[in-house]
Amino acid sequence: xxxxxxxxxxxxxxxxxxxxxxxxxxxxxxxxxxxxxxxxxxxxxxxxxxxxxxxxxxxxxxxxxxxxxxxxxxxxxxxxxxxxxxxxxxxxxxxxxxxxxxxxxxxxxxxxxxxxxxxxxxxxxxxxxxxxxxxxxxxxxxxxxxxxxxxxxxxxxxxxxxxxxxxxxxxxxxxxxxxxxxxxxxxxxxxxxxxxxxxxxxxxxxxxxxxxxxxxxxxxxxxxx
Numbered sequence: 076x077x078x079x080x081x082x083x084x085x086x087x088x089x090x091x092x093x094x095x096x097x098x099x100x101x102x103x104x105x106x107x108x109x110x111x112x113x114x115x116x117x118x119x120x121x122x123x124x125x126x127x128x129x130x131x132x133x134x135x136x137x138x139x140x141x142x143x144x145x146x147x148x149x150x151x152x153x154x155x156x157x158x159x160x161x162x163x164x165x166x167x168x169x170x171x172x173x174x175x176x177x178x179x180x181x182x183x184x185x186x187x188x189x190x191x192x193x194x195x196x197x198x199x200x201x202x203x204x205x206x207x208x209x210x211x212x213x214x215x216x217x218x219x220x221x222x223x224x225x226x227x228x229x230x231x232x233x234x235x236x237x238x239x240x241x242x243x244x245x246x247x248x249x250x251x252x253x254x255x256x257x258x259x260x261x262x263x264x265x266x267x268x269x270x271x272x273x274x275x276x277x278x279x280x281x282x283x284x285x286x287x288x289x290x291x292x293x294x295x296x297x298x299x300x
Contacts, residue, residue, distance in 0.1 A: 149239050150283070150295075157234045157296040159278045162286075166274055168228035173215050177208045209262035216254035221247045225299075233299045239283065245294055253292035 150156070181204045219226045224235040224244045236253070238245055245253065260269040273287040280286075283295050 153237065153242050153295075154235075154297040154299065156284045157298050159275075159284060161232045161234060162277060162296055163274060165226070165228035165232045165234055166270065168231060169215070169226045170270070172227060173212050174208075177204070177211055180211075181207055205262045209259055212258040212262065213251070213254045216258065217247065217250045220245055220250035220253065229296070234296055235299050236294050237297050239285075239293050239295050245292065249292045249294060253288045253294060256291040257286075257288040 181201070216226060220236050221244070223230075224237060229235060236245055236250075237243065238249065257270065257273055260273075261267070265272075275286075277284045277286045277289070277296070280290075283289075285295060289295060
């Protein structure tokens, strides 16, 4: 699992985005206070590479990014990374909420995954049900993430999706990429197996605790507590 920082998205967050990371000496704009405070956290490696320490230090000893100069920590100025267990619970909540809507729509239009008659049950995955599920899951995740960084599950558990490079709410493009990587395999071929792999990756990924969908969109999930 790579610890290299992802390249920047090349897009700056809007000035009025309250989650945009700001330099320590830049005061927040009127009415857009930063929830992260004005001091970036010290590096986890102690004095080596921390504030006032010699350049080239890092949380894992030496320069973690391979350069000879003092590195910029993408997480500086961000809230703590979210607990992977809470991320999983939030995802389950979202799956249930959207799954109920998918079931009601497919049932109402007689597009069912299970065909039942008086003699036997024929189990055959419906392409159209998969398509409905993919569209609804992707639309839900994209719209909610691009608006506030939070789906209903994440809002309930006080989590938020943020751009790794600037801490801002993801753009529609990044939110769509993230949702598509997560939900297209889920809907058409791998169901919960893919969700477990993609989301479960955050349990082992270091140092950013990203799922595979986070890596694709260059995002992280942080706590809002």
